Amino acid sequence: MALGGGTSKLGVTDSEAFAQLLLDAKLVTPENLAYARQVKHRTGAHIDQVLISQGLLDSETLLLAEAHSWGIHPIDLAAVTFDDELVRRVSGQRYIAENWLPLRRNAAGTIIVATARGVAPERVERIRSLLGGGELQFVATTSWDIKNACLRLFRAEIADEAANELWRQNPAMSARITFSRGQKIIGAIAAAVFVVAAIVWPVETAIVALATMSIVFLAGTSFKFLVAMRGARYDVVERITKAQVHALDDRDLPRYTVLVPVFREANIVGQLIRNLGGLDYPTEKLEVLILIEEEDHETRDAVLTSNPPPHFRIVTIPKGQPQTKPRACNVGLFFATGDFLVIYDAEDTPDPDQLKKAVVAFRRGGDETVCVQASLNYFNDRENALTRMFTLEYSYWFDYMLAGLDLGDLPIPLGGTSNHFRTSALVELGGWDPYNVTEDADLGIRASALGYRVGVINSTTMEEANTSIPNFIRQRSRWIKGYMQTTLVHARQPLALIRQIGLRRFVSFVLLIAGTPATFLGVIPFYLVTLFTVFVPVGALTQLFPVWLLWLTLLNFVFGNVIMIYLSMMGPYKRGTFHLVLWALLNPVYWLLHSIAAYKGLWQLLTKPHYWEKTEHGLTTHVQHD
Incomplete structure (x- = not known):
């Protein structure tokens, strides 16, 4: 799947597991899913990209489905108060390219990280290394929400x-x-x-x-x-x-x-x-x-x-x-x-x-x-x-x-x-x-x-x-x-x-x-x-x-x-x-x-x-x- 990594618990590719999840949750019809699979076969695009680009699935519904698929909770980045020192440990360009963004530490000292590309083990370790180690807790968001958040956080630098x-x-x-x-x-x-x-x-x-x-x-x-x-x-x-x-x-x-x-x-x-x-x-x-x-x-x-x-x-x-x-x-x-x-x-x-x-x-x-x-x-x-x-x-x-x-x-x-x-x-x-x-x-x-x-x-x-x-x-x-x-x-x-x-x-x-x-x-x-x-x-x-x-x-x-x-x-x-x-x-x-x-x-x-x-x-x- 475009927004995940590795294989799912179902033993099939993430793309197919995610497609089945959408179908079971009645977020897409069998006809729309069949169309998305045809487009995927023709263009090589992932099913989630096809559904979003064709207006068959909205970003908010996709976010909920992704969060459920990854076993984490969704979050609205527009309402988040960021830890500026933590955010600036990595460049805005990297956050955008890799589709993740640290938010803050919770009371237990765990770093909360928003992701739009799943929580595969190798991805988690790479992010932990970039942030200097420690425990991580992931929440789900969309790629575009990460971009908009980076535009706000790095506004002066980008300008x-x-x-x-x-x-x-x-x-x-x-x-x-x-x-x-x-x-x-x-x-x-x-x-x-x-x-x-x-x-x-x-x-x-x-x-x-x-x-x-x-x-x-x-x-x-x-x-x-x-x-x-x-x-x-x-x-x-x-x-x-x-x-x-x-x-x-x-x-x-x-x-x-x-x-x-x-x-x-x-x-x-x-x-x-x-x-x-x-x-x-x-x-x-x-x-x-x-x-x-x-x-x-x-x-x-x-x-x-x-x-x-x-x-x-x-x-x-x-x-x-x-x-x-x-x-x-x-x-x-x-x-x-x-x-x-x-x-x-x-x-x-x-x-x-x-x-x-x-x-x-x-x-x-x-x-x-x-x-x-x-x-x-x-x-x-x-x-x-x-x-x-x-x-x-x-x-x-x-x-x-x-x-x-x-x-x-x-x-x-x-x-x-x-x-x-x-x-x-x-x-x-x-x-x-x-x-x-x-x-x-x-x-x-x-x-x-x-x-x-x-x-x-x-x-x-x-x-x-x-x-x-x-x-x-x-x-x-x-x-x-x-x-x-x-x-x-x-x-x-x-x-x-x-x-x-x-x-x-x-x-x-x-x-x-x-x-x-x-x-x-x-x-x-x-x-x-x-x-x-x-x-x-x-x-x-x-x-x-x-x-x-x-x-x-x-x-x-x-x-x-x-x-x-x-x-x-x-x-x-x-x-x-x-x-x-x-x-x-x-x-x-x-x-x-x-x-x-x-x-x-x-x-x-x-x-x-x-x-x-x-x-x-x-x-x-x-x-x-x-």
């Missing part, structure tokens, strides 16, 4: 670890400090030189600045074009086939954890539960952890009133700073029991077979594959011009750009959702950086630096595209600020990074992670210079700027926009959304919005680098159709 463990392990890889001492010195010197040069040689300084920005802009857009065109060869290739998914044996499937960080999303949690309920994966091997901030009572109440399935659980995120999505995910990682783990946002609708495709990809990729990224796209693409441009951008990015990076074995900046991890490797990486507001992109680069590979799978998660420009600016300013943070973090030790990932990957990192915000910052100046070139007499301009610079700026404006319009037009062809093609002509306006967001992100980098700009969801008037 601190979620926020600062990466910083303690490797300060250079954390964005907790925005600018290192060396970066501050170099930045101050560069700023001073620029100001002096602008005062003494204003025209020459403007020429050098514009020429430099032109080269950066051209390099960034050309890199994206070349990588996306290379990825376009996967237009007609199915990376993981339906036959490969159907060939999977449910008994061999690993346990999977789904983390869903939500904050002030009460309006869409009902949709969330419906969407994730459609995943084609044995519920006996699936846990969905909904991560809710401690003060977000409205979202918690909305989840509870939505009547989630038994394998959905709420994890309360202790108060702490920074209050960011990656900090919440680190708390979720603390409680995750899956061999693999995936992140979804509240509005996500993943393909039903996405988890199984990820399993195939991990088996194919071997131990060096730490993560596989699914594509993102939008169900409300027809709502307005902004949602159309959003969809065009994501189509080219996920269908061509990431495929090209994957093909070239280049560092892949992860998306904020639908990235699937090998849990053990994620723990080795130190989890997410709570101080980086694009923790996903940072984690992709960090994984590459440690020799891990990030892959891409041919599965899609549908999301809600931003419908309003202010909401879009808030979201993009955070993303661009995060790219700046990631650039600063990994630029602290550039030579070490080159040694770790190689020169080719380093150049890719510079052009993509550093080049993207630099490109967007250059858009407004280029547009202004282009307008002057068109509307101001040439003679007047050539008195200030050389002709070659004006031509270079004009070339950048035309060539850069043509490249991005072409890439945006490519996106619809793979998915057949041809009604979007001509909307790609609006890309110059779309990039202007990005430039505004980039300057906002730059300002926030200097003034409040760890501030998480909240993106509102559930604003669309469109309904997703199955």
Whole structure:
């Protein structure tokens, strides 16, 4: 039995003895027990897991049955007063992993221990050794009650670890400090030189600045074009086939954890539960952890009133700073029991077979594959011009750009959702950086630096595209600020990074992670210079700027926009959304919005680098159709 050990007095396996006990006590019907046995045979899950996950047995009834089976009494951990000194003899992680927890000593000096995995003799001796010897008295509880008790007992430690463990392990890889001492010195010197040069040689300084920005802009857009065109060869290739998914044996499937960080999303949690309920994966091997901030009572109440399935659980995120999505995910990682783990946002609708495709990809990729990224796209693409441009951008990015990076074995900046991890490797990486507001992109680069590979799978998660420009600016300013943070973090030790990932990957990192915000910052100046070139007499301009610079700026404006319009037009062809093609002509306006967001992100980098700009969801008037 999953919750016991050894053999029972009946002389059969614990699983069968426990099943018979449930039947004799009329806690399950013969039909439900027969169904549970069929599922057990098909998936390898234990009978108690099947009954709970299918809603055929509730946790309280299971606890009573377990206690009776083990010959001990049940207990409600929520009403227990713990001996803090006794509890802290062992780590919270160990209690959760091994499903036991000491409570206190009774009057006779016996240690009372709650267990969710039986009282087999070898288990009892191991627990006695960890607690320093003495008599033990066991009481029964559930795994989830132990987790909740550990969250209360180790609340401060869990909150601190979620926020600062990466910083303690490797300060250079954390964005907790925005600018290192060396970066501050170099930045101050560069700023001073620029100001002096602008005062003494204003025209020459403007020429050098514009020429430099032109080269950066051209390099960034050309890199994206070349990588996306290379990825376009996967237009007609199915990376993981339906036959490969159907060939999977449910008994061999690993346990999977789904983390869903939500904050002030009460309006869409009902949709969330419906969407994730459609995943084609044995519920006996699936846990969905909904991560809710401690003060977000409205979202918690909305989840509870939505009547989630038994394998959905709420994890309360202790108060702490920074209050960011990656900090919440680190708390979720603390409680995750899956061999693999995936992140979804509240509005996500993943393909039903996405988890199984990820399993195939991990088996194919071997131990060096730490993560596989699914594509993102939008169900409300027809709502307005902004949602159309959003969809065009994501189509080219996920269908061509990431495929090209994957093909070239280049560092892949992860998306904020639908990235699937090998849990053990994620723990080795130190989890997410709570101080980086694009923790996903940072984690992709960090994984590459440690020799891990990030892959891409041919599965899609549908999301809600931003419908309003202010909401879009808030979201993009955070993303661009995060790219700046990631650039600063990994630029602290550039030579070490080159040694770790190689020169080719380093150049890719510079052009993509550093080049993207630099490109967007250059858009407004280029547009202004282009307008002057068109509307101001040439003679007047050539008195200030050389002709070659004006031509270079004009070339950048035309060539850069043509490249991005072409890439945006490519996106619809793979998915057949041809009604979007001509909307790609609006890309110059779309990039202007990005430039505004980039300057906002730059300002926030200097003034409040760890501030998480909240993106509102559930604003669309469109309904997703199955």
